[in-house]
Amino acid sequence: MKNLFALLFLIIVSNYGQAQTASFYEDTDAFLKTYVSNGKVDYAAIKKDPSSLNKLITQAEAINVSKSSPADYQAFWINAYNLHVINGLVEAYPVNSPLDVKGFFDNTKREVGGETLTLNDIENKKLREQFNDARVHFVLVCGALGCPPIIPNTYKPDTLDRQLTAQTSKAINNPSFIKTKGKKLQVSQIFEWYAQDFNQGENTTLTFINAYLTNPVDENTKVSFYTYNWKINKL
Structure with a gap:
């Protein structure tokens, strides 16, 4: 009987958790x-009425996801990251850049997913550290114009793989993000800061980029990095 009650309890907790995440x-x-809209956020409007954002931040505090469900795990943490970036900028707004907020990325602690991070x-x-997938760099939005643009949709487990590929492809085929100048390619400093994610085995940064470019460039093309634009991505 005790085993039955324990099983029923686990089922109830599991169903509640799934409903909470959904x-x-x-x-x-x-x-x-x-x-x-258009890859930018209306921070001023959210500042006037932050109730819907506050609700999401509160929801995200209590949600627990497991690596045993990789898509659910990744989708939750991607959404949580983007929402906490928005929340941090709304709290500081008006502000010109996330870098104007001391410790914005590396020091300010946030309650999310049952942890302080x-x-x-x-x-x-x-x-x-959990997933060897460089596409994540094209869906995490740091609140600056240099980031790949934020989309007006949530990342969901059942669509995550398609969304990761779509956002990577959009960024790499955006002439403002990947700039071709003759036999030279100017790319975001994202590729410099996270070089280890793009250089895997025999693959290089250029190999990764060519895998998504509609018109791949010659393998001998020289790659350089343009300066990251840290200006806030506000509407």
């Missing part, structure tokens, strides 16, 4: 559709 994804989607912790410990 609600988080739905609410995040509605929030982004309201405040995100910085934004760098989410990016590096929850995502980069």
